[in-house]
Amino acid sequence: MARKAPLSDAALELVARRFAVLSEPMRLRLIQALFEGEMNVNALVEATGGTQANISRHLQTLTQAHVLARRKEGLQVFYSIADPSLYKLCELVCGSLEKQFARHAESLAK
Amino acid sequence: MARKAPLSDAALELVARRFAVLSEPMRLRLIQALFEGEMNVNALVEATGGTQANISRHLQTLTQAHVLARRKEGLQVFYSIADPSLYKLCELVCGSLEKQFARHAESLAK
DNA sequence: CAAGTATATGAGTATATGCGCATATAAATT
DNA sequence: AATTTATATGCGCATATACTCATATACTTG
Secondary structure, three states, X not given: OOOOOOOOHHHHHHHHHHHHHXXXXXXXXXXXXXXXXXXXXXXXXXXHOOOHHHHHHHHHHHHHOOOXXXXXXXXXXXEEEOOOHHHHHHHHHHHHHHHHHHHHHHHHHO | OOOOOOOOHHHHHHHHHHHHHOOOHHHHHHHHHHOOOOEEHHXXXXXXXXXXXXXXXXXXXXXXXXXXXXXXXXXXXXXXXXXXXXXXXXXXXHHHHHHXXXXXXXXXXX
16 A cells, blocks of 8 residues: 555545534534434424524534434434444544543553 | 443533534644644645734644644744644544434435 | 424534744854 | 744634524315
């Protein structure tokens, strides 16, 4: 395997955009709720404690980014995780933050 | 292993913050440059084509988030990757985006 | 077709943040 | 100590985006 070539400006913007989509606590809450399985908007509103309008907007953002999938069934709209890499992604970040805190705790203990 | 408990609000904010730090193209360019190894500010300015002031600010953001490490040597300041999870993180996101494009290409081909 | 229910969206406001310019700080050199 | 070099930072502007309120749209049911 050859060394990875540096990403183009356009590619960097896409990667940055992907991270930006994941950089809001409410969107992470939605994703976390959907880790349990597909849910409709009302259920997500209740699960997260947000307003319907705000949740709807965040769902739009996540769906446009292909992070979530949208399925309409009658009056209701069901959302689900569309990007399987999300699981590992969240694990990675959580693990990294835990290590960071562990180090911080050590330095406090000194 | 027990099922993961949902993250607290505080934890979600930290995770969101981590993603936010990675959501700027210029910061990703810096990280990409540093994947090659430790570099000082001037080298990073040249490598990325940014202004010195702007690069310095981004380096501050990344260092405060413990994504980068800072080492001062005389007049120069050297930065390096402090969080090893960054490699996998970027790989994951790039891979996910590639798959997304592959699907999009298919749908265009139809 | 009228009324009700689930979801989406337009408009306005508040806040955050990236960038450039100028300048400040810190350390080496003369 | 004065000057030069490397890096950091205060400030202001422009833009992005999260949130709320009100209303629109889509679908179902009587």
